[in-house]
Amino acid sequence: MNTAEVREIIARHPEPEGRVAAILEEIQKKYRHLPEEALRIVSGELGVSLTRLYGVATFYAAFSLEPKGEHLISICHGTACHVKGAKNLAERWEREVGIKEGQTTADGMFTLEAVRCLGCCSLAPVFSIDGKTYGGVKPDQVPEVLGEWKGGGGR
Numbered sequence: 001m002n003t004a005e006v007r008e009i010i011a012r013h014p015e016p017e018g019r020v021a022a023i024l025e026e027i028q029k030k031y032r033h034l035p036e037e038a039l040r041i042v043s044g045e046l047g048v049s050l051t052r053l054y055g056v057a058t059f060y061a062a063f064s065l066e067p068k069g070e071h072l073i074s075i076c077h078g079t080a081c082h083v084k085g086a087k088n089l090a091e092r093w094e095r096e097v098g099i100k101e102g103q104t105t106a107d108g109m110f111t112l113e114a115v116r117c118l119g120c121c122s123l124a125p126v127f128s129i130d131g132k133t134y135g136g137v138k139p140d141q142v143p144e145v146l147g148e149w150k151g152g153g154g155r
């Protein structure tokens with residue numbers, strides 16, 4: 001982590017309204033998590049307690065204190081997806097990438113996470129990769145989708 005970069009991010013968000021969230025969002029995007037050192041700098045610069053920053057960081061699902069993978073695979077376990085086989089789909093993903101939901105691969109390429117309703121229930125079961133939504137995918141099609149992302153063609 002580069003402290004000068006964090007200070008630049010802070011300087012880019014002078015507006016008082018929503019300042020903390022905007023700064024944390026940009027740090028999360030840049031480092032794929034919120035490093036403690038970055039939170040300490042934000043705390044010092046903004047005069048916001050570290051406890052409050054950790055409160056924000058742990059309340060919102062978009063923030064993570066642990067580094068996330070380069071690609072975020074979000075598997076929906078909402079009601080519609082659950083009924084349409086989200087569990088089998090999640091298990092296939094876990095087998096293919098070799099980690100459990102909530103974990104990141106050792107090479108830092110992929111993070112698997114379980115989420116509640118991605119907002120397109122009619123396509124159930126649904127998952128998304130870096131925000132790109134996939135609906136109605138059968139577990140047997142998971143290797144093909146993963147292959148696209150490993151090859152850099154999934155975006």
Ligand code: FES
Nearest residue numbers: 076078081118121
């Ligand atoms: S329940 Fe999965 S998208 Fe809504």
